[in-house]
Amino acid sequence: MNIVVKWFKTNLSNRQVVVLVGFLALAFFSLYFFGDMIAPVLAAVVIAFLLDGLVKRLTKRGMPHLLSVIITFVSFLVGAFLIFFAVLPPIAAQVGNFVASLPGMVTNLNEQASKLPELLPGIVDQAWVDGLMAGLQNEILEL
Numbered sequence: 001m002n003i004v005v006k007w008f009k010t011n012l013s014n015r016q017v018v019v020l021v022g023f024l025a026l027a028f029f030s031l032y033f034f035g036d037m038i039a040p041v042l043a044a045v046v047i048a049f050l051l052d053g054l055v056k057r058l059t060k061r062g063m064p065h066l067l068s069v070i071i072t073f074v075s076f077l078v079g080a081f082l083i084f085f086a087v088l089p090p091i092a093a094q095v096g097n098f099v100a101s102l103p104g105m106v107t108n109l110n111e112q113a114s115k116l117p118e119l120l121p122g123i124v125d126q127a128w129v130d131g132l133m134a135g136l137q138n139e140i141l142e143l
Helices: 004-010 015-060 067-115 126-142
Strands: none
Touching: 015 067, 067 126
């Protein structure tokens, strides 16, 4: 019991440590319980922080503050528009093609794996290959 009391006196007597632990606990529980609602706010804060750096750089180079804000905001909107309409559709199409070709890949892998006992008779047996393929198919179905 004296060890616990000594630990509390040495570690919790420092006010900064107690405040830090309390703040971290509050932040953790807030994110845990309200994470779905806080996520957009955190994303907005990060975006604002990043865009503020660009505004400060443009202002340091002699550009008026309002003009640097407008240029940064328009650049952000154009970049978001390009990502949303030019980058995401091809990525979504590629993911769709990959998912559509996945059964064929698994069938091909199954055929190739079934040849392993013939190629490596002392190392691989058919039961191991069947178990591996069943596990792989279960993982793909869960995915």
